Amino acid sequence: MSKEHEQGMSVIVKTVTRLTVGMIFLYGVYIVLHGHISPGGGFAGGVIIALSFIHLMLAYGKDVALRKLSKKTASFFESTGALLFLAIGLLGFSGGYFFLNFIPKGEAFRLFSAGTIPLCNIAIGLKVGAGLFAIFVALAMLKLEKGEKK
Amino acid sequence: MLELYILLIFMIIGAIVAIEVKDLLSSVIAVGAVGLGLSIVFLLLKAPDVAITQLVVEILCLIILIQATLKKDLPFSTTGRWFFNTVIAIGFIALFLYIAKDALQLLPEFGNPIMRVARSYLAEGLTKTGAVNLVSSVILDFRAYDTLGEATVLFTAVIGVLTLVRRQGRKKENEVIEKDDE
Structure with missing residues (x-):
């Protein structure tokens, strides 16, 4: 076994995690993208995406999870999501007022419908997913350091 | 309605257990049980959006709280002023019940909300925004x-x-x- 598989939980947990973590991530993406059709939306989907990375971190230890999504990348995605959401709001001024739904509505019950709402959902999903994962990493690392000092 | 009352009683018992239990980890898990019960209540009241959000946020909070409380050396608040604290708590409970007696009568009946702005949202939401949800x-x-x-x-x-x-x-x-x- 390589060195990275020494920390973290037992082999059973690692195997189950390897099989499920991708599906959890995809389910989060699905919830974000279908926020305007089915229940869910940017916030709930973003939390599920963050939970998939937290799942990876709990099972495999912090090195593997941070290689998938490092702290810097998480900060980048979080800021990008916030700015994207603001930009969509500001682009509404092209047609008149703040947060105008300036894209054509399209046909109901289709994935590409509802104008700016799916774009806002994607922006919020990026922001929430990266932000909550960053909070978790920061708190977990604080605890690790505290343990090392004692 | 019966299942709602059962869930509410379950949540109240969970909250009391969370306060009274000495072990911090058990207390966190009791809080998690309260949150999951709330999520089922939202499902029964036909609010799946809120139920999904409540469920995932509850799980995230539970993981973070368990990460934080697994160390046993967290400080416990064990001051000796229990008489003073109890008097203040009972006083505030009586005050809020007194105010709530009038305020709760002004609220609309359960299940019959006031639909002033919401009615137009429900009627025109699909045509104005194109979103089904x-x-x-x-x-x-x-x-x-x-x-x-x-x-x-x-x-x-x-x-x-x-x-x-x-x-x-x-x-x-x-x-x-x-x-x-x-």
């Missing part, structure tokens, strides 16, 4: 300004946590930080 059409189109504020609050919270917890802010004066743990 009316909750997302309200939070991201009619009331998008509120959502921007909420997003700003979360952004500020993340920045605050990362600033307070990072290595750079907690180092001693002459301590040198290694590159890789920032």
Whole structure:
């Protein structure tokens, strides 16, 4: 076994995690993208995406999870999501007022419908997913350091 | 209605257990049981959006709280002023019950909300925004300004946590930080 598989939980947990973590991530993406059709939306989907990375971190230890999504990348995605959401709001001024739904509505019950709402959902999903994962990493690392000092 | 009452009683018992139990980990798990019960209540009241959000946020909070409480050396508040504290608590409970007696009568009956603005949202939401899920059409189109504020609050919270917890802010004066743990 390589060195990275020494920390973290037992082999059973690692195997189950390897099989499920991708599906959890995809389910989060699905919830974000279908926020305007089915229940869910940017916030709930973003939390599920963050939970998939937290799942990876709990099972495999912090090195593997941070290689998938490092702290810097998480900060980048979080800021990008916030700015994207603001930009969509500001682009509404092209047609008149703040947060105008300036894209054509399209046909109901289709994935590409509802104008700016799916774009806002994607922006919020990026922001929430990266932000909550960053909070978790920061708190977990604080605890690790505290343990090392004692 | 019966299942709602059963769930409410379950949640109240869970909350009391969370307060009374001495072990911190058991207390956190009892709080988690309360949250999951609330999520089922939302499902029974036909609010799947809120139920999904409650469920995932509850699980995230539970993981973070368990991570934080697994160390046993957290400080317990064991002051000897139990008489003073009990009197203050009972006083506030009596005050809030007195105010709530009048205020709760003014609320509309359970299940019959006042539909002044909401009626037009329900009627025109699909044609005006094109979104089938009316909750997302309200939070991201009619009331998008509120959502921007909420997003700003979360952004500020993340920045605050990362600033307070990072290595750079907690180092001693002459301590040198290694590159890789920032």
